[in-house]
Structures are given as structure tokens and as C-alpha cells.
Amino acid sequence: MNSRPDTPAHEPLDPDAAPTRARFGVLAFLCSLSFVLYIDRACIGKAAIPIREDLGLTEAQLGYALAAFTLAYGIFEVPTGWWGDRFGSRGVLARIVVWWSLFTALTGAALGIGSLVAVRFLFGAGEAGAYPNAARVIARWFPLANRGMAQGFMLTSAQVGAASAPPVAQLLIDTVTWRGAFVVFGCLGFVWAAAFYYWFRDEPAEHPAVNEAEAELIERGRPAAPTTEHPPIPWRSILTSRNIWLLGLVQTCSSAIYYMFINWYPSYLEQGRGVSSQQAAWLSALVLAGAAIGCITSGYFNDRLARLTNFSPARFRYFGFAGTATAAVLLLLSVQAESATATSFLAAAACIGTMSQQATFWSVTTEISGRHLGSVFGLMNSMGIPGAFGSVLFLGYFVTWMREEGYTGRGQWDPAFYVYAALLLVGACCWLLVDANRKIADDERVPIE
Template sequence: MFSPSGAAGSPAATPPTRARYWVVVFAITLAVIQYIDRVCISQAAPSVSSALDLSKEQMGWVFSAFTLAYALFEIPTGYWGDRNGPRRVLLRVVLWWSFFTAATGWVWNWSSLVVTRFLFGAGEAGCFPNLTKAFEAWLPTRERIRAQGIMWMSARWGGAVTPYLVFLVLSVMNWRLAFLVFGLLGVVWAILFARWFRDNPREHPSVNAAEAALLPERPASSHFAVPWRKLITAPSVWCVCGQYFACSYAWYFFITWFPTYLLEVHKFDLKSSALLAGLPLLLGGAGCFLAGALVPRFTRRFGHGGLIRRLFGVVGQGGAALCLIAATFFSQPLLAVTAIALASFSNDLSIPCSWTTCMDVGGRYVGTLSGMMNMVGNIGGFLSPIVLGYIVGRTGDWNLTFYVTAAVYLLGALCWWLIDPVTPLELSEESAA
């Protein structure tokens, strides 16, 4: 049973409390920390490569070691959250990845760096599926897509400030000590989260009866059999995973090779490169926020919520493909960088729709489904830095990588058009029965 705070009698006796918004605050801060810890390696890459004498191909494998682990551990950590609740999982994975963020500064050669970044990625894999699981338990349906938009905006903006933040930190300490400093951020978050969060909002002392009445009846954790066959064979699951593959394949360029692109192709200095490296993530965050605000508004006005989500996905990924192609025609550096940043903005119009689709389609299996989607997406993210590293390393042609990425985006737009983003798996199971 929940403990009312100032509530007496029926849920209607007092206004609902707003404890659920603290879950959004915790999600925002963790998303920012996660992206700082993830993105700092790209800005530090020149220093790391120089210290360890790494080639572009080797650095591509360093970037992708994280993403491979991130992909492989998505389903296990999402399923773990479905079975045991997000609190236990989030505390463990945040402390795990924070340790390996610090450990990045302790490496001594290429092999140790690859292993450390792989173990770091295994921890970060639990973040967004379990935050989405927490949203599913703590937020009414009408508030979910906006919360996803705000959370992903914050994640992108955390990543956007990271290049310049790393530049400033590296101006006062070496890269090894910098990774230790970044690792401490997650430890502070975990302490505060452990004291406040409950898997079941009705057990939280700050949630009164009126707020509890707004929330889903389903408990945050329960024992059930995941319908693996349904997940593997459902067309919407294939499509939502396919579009996220395209999205992540393209997006990983921004947090891996983009600072190097700025230095080598457009000859920016280190300070200018650090400032401009955050521009795609800054505009990407704006795209997340805009989609989170507009999709529910358009749905209330016009209905057809599923169609509106699909249109945002198609326009987002199709528009991103066009922006990348346009960037190859600009010889003026700032115009090319602006076109690339607009590709990120367009890309991120689909992000809140992707994760809210997992919530609506997955239901009580949301952790598992969102983990599956993010796993497939990050297989794309794993391949992207390697493919780009080999294309540029062997041909020196950055434009070719943009054409390949634009083609992947167009396949993602096709997947979005084929998705049914609103019909729950449980409902389709009942219909089949």
C-alpha cells in the first residue's frame, strides 16, 4: 500500500502530488551523465591515440568495443529490469560503468583499452531500457512521450557540452585523471537515487492517493514469462528494431569520428573543433524536445496517433539522409557542419517516438522490448565506426561514408512507414487466442 502525504479519504479529496516528476529528474540527470561518460572518449581520442600510438583502424575498434558490449547486454539488462524492477538494475549498472569510466584512464596499450571500453559498454547497456521501465510504472500514458523527449534532449545536450567540457578538463589535467573525474559523477547519482526511488510508486511516501490513481495499475516488477516467440516474429518489432539500427548507425558518427572529421577535413583548431563537435548533439536534443512536444499535441488535435508517430519517423530519417548528402556539396566548412548538425536534428525527431512505441507495444515487457530495439540499434552503432574507419583509412574519402550512411537512413525511413506503433503485444496475443 502507498503512504498518502496529506491525503484523506478518496483520491479526489486532495490534488495529486507530483512525486512522479522526480523520476523524470533522475532520468534526465542520469542521461546526461551517461552521455558525458560515453562521449568523452571521442574528444580525448587524439590524446589517447598519441599516448598509446594507435592507428585510425585501431581507434575504430576502441569506439566499437563499447558499442558491441552495449548491444549484447541490452536484452539481458532490459529483461532483468522486467523481472526485478529498475531500481536494483540501475544502481548496479551505474556503479559498474562509473568504475570502468575511471579505469579508462588506467590503460597501458590498445588491448587493455579495448577490454576496458567493452566492459564500460556492458554497464551502460542497462540505462535506457530501465529508465523506460521506470517511466512505464511512474507516468500516466499521456505524459510518457513528452518525458522521453525531455530525457533524450537532456542526453543529447549532455553529449553536446562534453567535447568542450573535456577540452577544458584536459587543459588542467591529463586525460588519465580526467576519466577518473568523469567516473565519480555516476557514484554521486547512485547514492541519491538509492535513497529516493521505489519500483512501485504506491510504496513511496511522497505519492498521495490522488497521484496514485493517475498511475498504471500494473506493478513495476512481476514474475512472468516473456513471449519470446511473439517478440521475434511480430512485424512491428522487426520494423522498430530496423529503424533503430539505421538511426544508431548514422548517429555514432557524431560521438566517435566527428571531432576527427573537423580537424582533418576542415582544419579547425582544437578549441573550435571542441565547440563545433557538440553542435549535432545540441540540435539533436532540440529535435527530441520538439517531437516530444508536438506528437501528443497533434494526436490530441487530429487523432491517428500511430500515423503521426510514423510520419515523424519517416520525415526524421528521410530528412537526415538528405542533409548528409547536402553536406558533401558544401566546400565552406561552416555550411557543411551546419548540414551535418541538421541531419542530427532530423534524426532525433524519431527518438521519442521509438521509445514510446516500446512502452505502448511492449506493455509489461517494455524493458525486454526496448532492450531488443537498443541492441539491434547498437549493432549498427558497432559497425559504423569500424566501417567509417576503414573507408577513410583506405580511401581518404569522407564523402563516401556520408553516402553510405544516407542509404542506411532511407532504409530506416521505410521501416518507420511499416511500423504499427500503438497496438500492444498483449492485445495482439489475446486477439490471436
């Protein structure tokens, strides 16, 4: 329940009392949000072949539906991020989870390419607001030194959800068909939204489970809560910031790779490598488990580097470069492997490298955004949408075209991976040019004390 306006949310305690741990309850909600977000997003990858066979679609046509999700995701990230800044993340997050869960379930009702594209577009519109508002929650509930840890755990939970999607989807498809599988996945979000809205508060000081010591601990490392109406978004400063465009290009490149893995890799294993549907499910899960490992290690090393370098902003660029460049090399090696198992292990290692820079991306976004974190993060994350959009369309068209040219198996799929490796190298170079000393509000260099 909300505390009454004329009484504090928590009773004054002894100054030596240990901090309560309500912030870890918040982290649990964010982690479960990420899990549901990504299991709902990634389940379509394993359902791609039965969807195409049932609806009579080519890979290129299915690419339209996959791209519709990414298009809506990009369009709605900034508005939903602003809603969180303006109205608070509690109500906004609960509403958008209900929205995307509804359209996850309705995916199973698609009758053709038109309805499938429409439903996936509306599904993307709902999912768009999750991470901008989650970034705002972390900024309000965690001190600076622990944000990388929180971001790492949350992003890892997303990848655990994505890695769980192929085998769980395969089990449900075998049991209740692909249509019933989407209904089951959609039910998860309704439960989460109800529990979150009941328990969460936008400000730690308003939460009855937060004592004085925890409130002070959180307050030490975060910006003060706004006491006036939220100011207008400084779009001129944002859109002329070099960091915005560099980080947006990083997102474009890494999103292209990641969306290939979650949407097309199960089909690649079945059609390109000739494995069974069940084996493709588990090998796809292995690859996406690499993304989970990359996320959790990135949070740990991001926090450790922050302390070792006395929070030097230069740490962002080098960590981001190393992970992304390594991923490019590993992806190239995966194409050369002869067995499906070996190629999947190398692809999993490439996922580790690709996702290892995600907590760094979140941290540098928080560092430069100030009071406009939800809006800025929404914009920057949406700048990865061209990569995701282009990736799912490109690979769908590519394999359809290669089949029409007479190629099958690996010859139909493998050449596309060289394009994805080149994109990773572009993203690695962009990281070297990021300068976290430049803040969004005035885009002036802030000296390091």
C-alpha cells in the first residue's frame, strides 16, 4: 500500500541500524521483467518453421513480421521512456507489460501474413518501454557503485529468458501447437504486472520496506529526485551529441547480430546444418546462454573497472571495444566449423563477446543522461533498431534468394555470417571514439576531479 502523505514511508531507526534490502526486491522484479520480456520476444525464432509451413510463407515474408516488431520497438521507445520520466515507472511499466502480453498471446491467432505483421507490430510497441523505464528504476533505486551489478543481473535475466525460449517453445509446440505456445507465453506478463504494481514505488523513500539506512545508502550515489515539473527534453543538445550517434551505431551493429541469433539461428541449424528440430532447440539455447554469460560478466567487470580506475570514463571505450572485436573473430571461426555442435559453441562465445559490452552501454548512458535518462536511453536504444530491422529482413531475403539461385544447406546460409562479422568490427571501432566526459545536458566537457 502507499503510505499516507502526512506520515513517513518508514519509521525512523537507530542510525547504526543495518540497511534494509528492499532494493534487491526491486532487482528481482527487474530480472523477472527481463526474463519475461525476452522469452516472449525470442520464442518466435523456434516457431519460425512451423509458422511458415502453417501459413505458407517464405523466409522473406516471415522477415516482414519479424521486422514489424523491431520497427514498432524503435518508434515507441522514446515516447514510453518519456512517459516514465513524466509519470513514474510504476504505472507505465505495469501497463506496457499487460499490452505486450496480450499481443504475445494474439500472435497465435494469426491467419496470414497481414495479421501476423499487425500483431507483431503491436507487440513491439508494448515491449518498447520496458528498458527505458527499467533504466530509470535502476537510477532511482541503486547507488552509482552498484548500478553495473544491477544492470548486469537484469540483462543476464533477459538472456536466460531468451536461452530458455527455444527448448520451452519446442516443448509447447509439440504439446499444444505453435498457436497454443504463444498463448502460454502471453500469460506470464499478466502475473508480473499485477505483482509489480502492488509492491513497487517510484521513490525508495516512499516504500514501507525501506528504512532510513537504506534510503541514505541509495541517496548517496544517485541524482536528487526532481522537486519541480520535469523540464523539456533538450533535443538540440541530444541530437548534436557525438556520443549519442556513436552509441547508437554500436547498438545498430550489436542488435543486427543479436536479432539474427534469436530470430533465425534455429532455422539455420535445421536448414543449414541439418539437425533435428529438438537438437536445434538445445543448440540455439546454448548460443543464447552465451549472451547470458556475457551480460553477467559485463556487470561484474564494469563495477570492478569502475573501482579500479576511480570511475574514469575512459574505461567504457576500452571494455566495449575488446568485447565487440573479439566477438567478430569468433563469429568468423564459427562459420568455418564443420559440426553443428562446434559452430554453436563458437557462436555462443561470439554472443559472450557481443553482450559483454551491454552493461557498459547502460552505464555510459546513465553517466551522460542526467535527468532525461528515460528519454535519452529510449532514443539511444532505438537507434539500434535499424540494425535489428535490417538484419531480420536481410537474412530472410538472403536465404530466399540463395535458394532461388540453387543453393541449399550451408551454401544458402553461411555467406551471410561474413556480413554480420563486419558489422561487429564497425561497432568495435565506434567504442574507441565514445567520450563519457561529455554530458547530454550541455554537451560540455566535465573535468574529472
